Amino acid sequence: GQQVMQIPQYQHVQEGEDFTTYCNSSTTLSNIQWYKQRPGGHPVFLIQLVKSGEVKKQKRLTFQFGEAKKNSSLHITATQTTDVGTYFCAGHPPPMDSSYKLIFGSGTRLLVRP
Amino acid sequence: DAGVIQSPRHEVTEMGQEVTLRCKPISGHNSLFWYRQTMMRGLELLIYFNNNVPIDDSGMPEDRFSAKMPNASFSTLKIQPSEPRDSAVYFCASSNRQGLGTEAFFGQGTRLTVV
Numbered sequence: 001g002q003q004v005m006q007i008p009q010y011q012h013v014q015e016g017e018d019f020t021t022y023c024n025s026s027t028t029l030s031n032i033q034w035y036k037q038r039p040g041g042h043p044v045f046l047i048q049l050v051k052s053g054e055v056k057k058q059k060r061l062t063f064q065f066g067e068a069k070k071n072s073s074l075h076i077t078a079t080q081t082t083d084v085g086t087y088f089c090a091g092h093p094p095p096m097d098s099s100y101k102l103i104f105g106s107g108t109r110l111l112v113r114p
Numbered sequence: 115d116a117g118v119i120q121s122p123r124h125e126v127t128e129m130g131q132e133v134t135l136r137c138k139p140i141s142g143h144n145s146l147f148w149y150r151q152t153m154m155r156g157l158e159l160l161i162y163f164n165n166n167v168p169i170d171d172s173g174m175p176e177d178r179f180s181a182k183m184p185n186a187s188f189s190t191l192k193i194q195p196s197e198p199r200d201s202a203v204y205f206c207a208s209s210n211r212q213g214l215g216t217e218a219f220f221g222q223g224t225r226l227t228v229v
């Protein structure tokens with residue numbers, strides 16, 4: 001079946017350093033979504049990318065969708081302790097109109113040293 | 115809006131007992147998902163419904179697991195009989211699927227411990 005992998009599995013950074021997580025799907029995705037889960041919490045939606053090569057920014061966070069729509073990345077500039085959590089990518093496999101499945105990646109756990 | 119509501123928040127049960135997890139999706143949402151989260155396997159999609167109809171239950175691990183959605187405002191996930199390896203956090207999520215996909219809203223989760 002379709003798999004969505006993320007690397008790295010864990011990342012421990014010093015506050016102020018940058019952080020990047022990469023998401024790779026075994027098949028083409030219709031879209032890519034990113035979620036953040038704080039320790040002990042539930043996943044919370046951050047953003048959705050739909051177009052090939054699309055780039056979106058949210059303050060210190062930059063999201064990118066690959067040209068082949070099989071990979072994506074999330075980059076955080078100058079991490080803060082509030083960025084701690086697990087970041088998941090998730091996507092809908094095509095064809096979009098008939099697929100309601102939302103498959104989550106394996107997640108990257110970010111720890112930030114103050 | 116109160117968001118997706120799950121109950122109970124925590125459940126501790128003995129092996130062999132029946133467990134029922136409950137979910138109330140956000141009003142007006144037409145898609146509902148059940149996920150299981152463990153350290154080893156991450157977030158696994160168990161089953162999802164669209165307009166109360168189960169669309170894909172290929173993620174349900176065994177016949178011991180069953181899910182129902184009798185109406186648009188309620189869903190259950192049942193495990194009978196439960197086993198220690200079923201211990202995990204179970205999340206319910208809902209979305210209002212229109213156009214090119216929409217975000218999923220998650221409930222707080224049910225932490226299940228089977229001893």
